Amino acid sequence: MNKQAEIPKKAISFLTFKCQKCRTGDVFEHSIFNPLKFSATYENCPKCGHKFEEETGFFWASMYISYGFSAGLMLILGIISINYDFPLDYIYTIIIPIVLVLSPFSFRYSRMILLYFISKQDYDPNALKK
Ligand SMILES: [Zn+2]
Numbered sequence: 001m002n003k004q005a006e007i008p009k010k011a012i013s014f015l016t017f018k019c020q021k022c023r024t025g026d027v028f029e030h031s032i033f034n035p036l037k038f039s040a041t042y043e044n045c046p047k048c049g050h051k052f053e054e055e056t057g058f059f060w061a062s063m064y065i066s067y068g069f070s071a072g073l074m075l076i077l078g079i080i081s082i083n084y085d086f087p088l089d090y091i092y093t094i095i096i097p098i099v100l101v102l103s104p105f106s107f108r109y110s111r112m113i114l115l116y117f118i119s120k121q122d123y124d125p126n127a128l129k130k
Helices: 010-015 058-083 088-101 103-118
Strands: none
Touching (some): 010 103, 058 088, 058 103, 088 103
């Protein structure tokens, strides 16, 4: 098995919260299912040492992406509930909890979008050798 085959594809490493530079190191310190620590992000990649927050306030932009996720989800669920004439209580008891339960995913994937698509740092096959 050659070395190249061991490196996960970009989509797999994106979906599993891996470093964009080496694709093997974790970006987040704890499981996404840990409700108190799901947001803890490593300062540097544990495998290649890449600094995730390239400049001060780099992750602030992820708030806007996360806001877009939440607003989009609430809009879709709101349109569905209006279309099917669900009562207003439904919106408070179902939609808001759904958005809250999905907020760790929203938080993490907004940071991953920032790292993978906005950051100037891309995959480096020699990242682990340095
Ligand atoms: Zn790395």
